[in-house]
Amino acid sequence: MRRLAVPAAVLFMAASASGAFAQTTRLDAVYSVHLTGIPIGQGAVILDLNESGFAAAGTAKFTGLVRMISKGEGTSTVRGAFTQNRVTSSVYATQSNSSERKEKIDIVVENGFAKEFSVLPPPPDLDRNRVPITQDARTNVVDPLSAGLMLVSAPGDVLNPQSCNRTLPIFDARFRYDVVLSYLRTETAPKKTDGYQGPVLVCQARYVPVAGHRTDRQQVQQLANNKELFVWLAPVSDTRVLVPIKVSISTPIGTMVVEATRFRATPR
Numbered sequence: 001m002r003r004l005a006v007p008a009a010v011l012f013m014a015a016s017a018s019g020a021f022a023q024t025t026r027l028d029a030v031y032s033v034h035l036t037g038i039p040i041g042q043g044a045v046i047l048d049l050n051e052s053g054f055a056a057a058g059t060a061k062f063t064g065l066v067r068m069i070s071k072g073e074g075t076s077t078v079r080g081a082f083t084q085n086r087v088t089s090s091v092y093a094t095q096s097n098s099s100e101r102k103e104k105i106d107i108v109v110e111n112g113f114a115k116e117f118s119v120l121p122p123p124p125d126l127d128r129n130r131v132p133i134t135q136d137a138r139t140n141v142v143d144p145l146s147a148g149l150m151l152v153s154a155p156g157d158v159l160n161p162q163s164c165n166r167t168l169p170i171f172d173a174r175f176r177y178d179v180v181l182s183y184l185r186t187e188t189a190p191k192k193t194d195g196y197q198g199p200v201l202v203c204q205a206r207y208v209p210v211a212g213h214r215t216d217r218q219q220v221q222q223l224a225n226n227k228e229l230f231v232w233l234a235p236v237s238d239t240r241v242l243v244p245i246k247v248s249i250s251t252p253i254g255t256m257v258v259e260a261t262r263f264r265a266t267p268r
Contacts, residue, residue, distance in 0.1 A: 023267050024050040025238050029245075030262040036254030039063055043258070047149075048268065049239050053081040053131075055228055056145050072098035078145040080109075086151065088112050092143035105173045107143045117173040129216045133176055137211040141171040147179070150242035158235050159186065163242060164203035175212035181205055181231060189245055191224040191232060195264035196234055200245055205229035226250055237265040 026048050033041035043060035061073035074097070080090030092107040094227040101121075117138075147168045152158040164183035170176070181203040189200045207223045214220065228250030233242040247258040 005019075007255075023238065024048060025236060025267055026268050027236050027243060028262065028264045029243070029260050031062075031258050033060075034257045035251070040218075045248055047236075047243070049149075049236065049241060051082075053079065054149065055079040058145065072096065076145055078143060080146050082151075086112075087142050087149065090143050090146045092145060094144075107173050108144055109141065109146075109171075112140045112142075114141050114143075114171050114173075117171075119173050123174060125210050127214075129214045131209070131211045131213055131215065133211045137176045138171060140242070141169045141176065144170055144172045148244060152240045152242060158240050158242060159201055161186065163199065164201050164233065169210075176210040177213070178208040178210060179205055181206060184230070187232075189232075190259070192261050193245065194262040195235075196245065196260075198234070201233045201242070203231045203233060205231050209254045218253065222252065226254070234260075234263060238267060239265075 026046065029045045029047070031043040032047070033043065041060060041062050043058060044211055047051040047056040048054060051202055056076075056078050058076045059074070074095060076092070078090055078096040080087050081173045082088070087109055088109075090107075090109045092105075092109070094105045096103050104118075104120045106116070106118050107114055115138075136172060147170045150163065150166070151162045152160070154160070154162065161183040164181050165202055166181050168179040168181070170179060184202045184204045186201055189197050204227075207226065207229065209220055209224055216260060226249070228248070230248045231244050232246035232247075234245040243263075244258075245260045245263055249256045
């Protein structure tokens with residue numbers, strides 16, 4: 001289930017430049033998850049943003065035929081603060097439940113350093129093929145939810161193509177990896193998205209494993225070599241923050257698409 005929760009809630013990164021928020025803004029987003037066009041899950045995110053920080057809560061669950069096989073569902077929460085135009089501190093927690101297992105993850109990031117983290121039940125002991133998670137690997141990182149808030153600190157249009165070009169240094173308590181984004185094109189959000197039909201940035205994404213992964217694992221190499229990873233970013237009104245409105249990932253069994261069916265931002 002955790003794999004579903006991340007695209008729906010993942011890829012959020014926020015910001016605090018002075019004047020980035022005129023007030024507290026709430027984003028209410030609902031996402032559908034399809035694999036080769038077949039619905040397999042859904043997720044929802046509530047995100048509150050203001051000058052002092054942010055708070056987000058996300059849920060995800062399997063639907064359709066997949067739910068008949070595995071009744072997976074998960075929840076994630078994060079609250080954090082902004083300093084120097086980036087997320088520097090956050091408290092992140094996620095829980096997932098499926099037919100096979102339950103898992104709970106907690107991460108505390110302070111000044112960009114993941115000083116505390118836990119996974120319950122604990123993962124298997126490290127082996128010689130697994131890249132160790134060192135102190136350096138936990139430095140200058142963001143948790144998975146905070147990573148998806150895209151601050152545009154430069155003046156001007158938040159949908160400038162340069163807003164795509166960034167690297168997200170993500171630590172999820174098991175793995176440390178980068179998601180490298182680069183501008184591809186600008187297009188209009190799908191008409192079926194309730195709450196936003198304006199322009200969006202389409203960014204190509206690249207997965208770069210850093211630590212925690214097994215070097216002999218075929219799935220890691222496939223993801224690192226995958227050229228069919230894309231993220232669509234939409235602005236949250238009254239802020240200088242972009243949030244994913246759609247994610248597309250090519251997999252060995254077809255393309256998985258996470259797409260917002262609702263994307264409403266309102267002042268609080």
